[in-house]
Amino acid sequence: MKRTRLGVVVDGSFTAGLTVRLDPQCSTEELHIGSFMVVEGTGYTYFCMLSDLQLRTADPRLLSKPAQDFPAFVARTLRGSATYGAAQIKPMLMIDNSEDEARAATGATPEERGVLAVRTIPMHYAELMEATEGDFAWVFGRPELENHFTIGTPLVMDFPICLNLERFIERSSGVFGQTGTGKSFTALLVLAGLIKQGVGVNLIFDAHNEYAYGKESEDKVWIKGLKDLFGSRILVYSLDKEMANKPGRSADSVLQIGLNQIERGDVILMAQELGLTATASATIGLLEDRYKGRWLNALLEMNAEEMEEFCRETKAHPGATEALQRKLKELERKDYVQPHMDSNLLDEIIQSLEKGRHVILHFGRHNSLLDYMLVSNLVTRKVREAWVRKTEKFEMSQQEGDRPTPLMITLEEAHKFLNPEMASQTIFGTIAREMRKFHVTLMVIDQRPSGIDSEVLSQLGTRISGRLADERDIDAVLTGVSDRSALRNALASLKLRQEVLIAGHAVPMPIQVRPRNYDAAFWAEMGVRGTRSDEEIDEDRDILFG
């Protein structure tokens, strides 16, 4: 395919990238920071990212002349010669020029398509070209390929950019962006893709009631939730008894948890929300020593004498114990918390996940941070234990049938669980750091990535980020990524809405994308209920009822 020329390489280095002098007819305004471009070298074709644009003059005396003095003809002629645009580009990948373009269409992975990591740079006067559809397909693959899912289109062109879902779920990932950048829509797209293509199973903590059922978008359009789209492939567990029985959005089950299921780690995680002091952990330790699994019930049931006796015998601080009891009473008051529960409901969730059904935990009206943190930590702990057992079994038997299905846990407000103080204590921190080997990964969704522990951030495989205003947030998103300066500019140049940068494990190189619309066309592609015609429904009715 013929490419359009933009300029020629005039300078550069492998580490700093290449400088391209733009052709006179190529205006800097036509180029967008972060866009995907191609440099045609003699032996290789390089796929690059535009990281910076500069305006230059050959003679500094020109700068001292007031521009309005130049007649149009003079100004036009100076542009592109004595004054010119320069582009800084960063080669990311390359292909051998002897590669057959037909191979671009067939290979399932970039390696099979002949795409190589960049190991050299082109010589002077290599030409910078606009990327064509073929170039995008070469690098990012085509939607027909297995596990490839169209996440959107390039910013200024109109053809599919694919995410490799298998690679996406292989490592933890992050969806970031300030409010209004469409994080939940992007997450919905990815989740729908994963469910549709059956890549792994999902456990989704739906903190803001955004994923399970339809809701009205910011543009006043009614959109479908995952339960609407995938029906029985999704199980919704709701904490909210009342909402669970509403017609049209009924949950499959109501989730309740018992005080006996709450462990020390669950409580410590909520230290801030419950107003616990530093001594709380020690006190709980003493309670656990004495009462084992029933410690919380025991604490909450204690009267004044019993508490005095307990403190005397265990040397616990009476004031601290009393304060702890008072503060933990709040848990008892939650209507989804029961004094005692056996583990049936949680086991049911685990079994559903094992059978490949996706689970959404719906919080309904119980949407305080306390509810969210308590339940998600508790459920995740149980699920993780199950997956660790499954992995151990698989490692023992080495039977392909025992291989655990990859599990992805979607977590909103991730900084609450993964901030530097908490990340070492919560189950989510453990998963983010090392759970890849147990086939469990996280998809963290957050608007303040700077609040997340940097060790966790550096472990993220794929990052999808909308616009971020805060420098610290931008730094955080790019933690552990190479070519940070190029990506920083790409990230800062995104529009507030409908533009994201995808970098990492699931894409061969970073790319700015306009996410596809989450609309009727997309739902239809997902092969969804409710998009069938009336005739089809009548036909089904005839078959069922004769």
Added chain:
Amino acid sequence: MTERLGEIIETNSFFFVAESFTLNRPPALGELVKVPTGAEEWAYAVVTYGETAAIDPGRQPVRRSKADAYDEAVYTEHPELEHLLRTMFTAVLVGQKAGGGPSQRLPDHPPPMHYSVHRCDPFEVTQFVRKLLYLRTLASAQMLTPVEQVLAANLRWTYRALGETGREWLDGAALEVAALLQQDVEKLLGVLYAVDPEA
């Protein structure tokens, strides 16, 4: 047969000097001219300098006009001036044609002494200026006239000679000159102001 403009009286590998057939009217500054160098072979040059002076260096021109006879009338009253004065022009070699199309490199040999300098017809001009390498030769040549003024004169003259297609050519040639003189913005602006067709 094309129009003859003058006869070569000094010649070398870079330029030649010719005596014009018309007194006071040498070819225009910047004009593309040609000299035959063999059968169907030509050397091309751009006029960079013109001068009218006494033929005998010992006889300096003196004032001839009167209150009622000046300018052109001086020549009517003094027909001998045609034999005392001469007009000469210098042209810098920029190309040649030896079979096939024109090429923009210096001719193999200096144009022969006493050969005629010819005017180029519009078709030849169009053919020759299709490439702009000759501007580079012109810009680096040694000459009495300021080089940017010669470049400007050549651009202006060619623009007019090309007629309808002149404007497109001028935009391209201006860019070429801008690239040549980008290190010296004052000279570059001198050229661009002088050729601005919109001024």
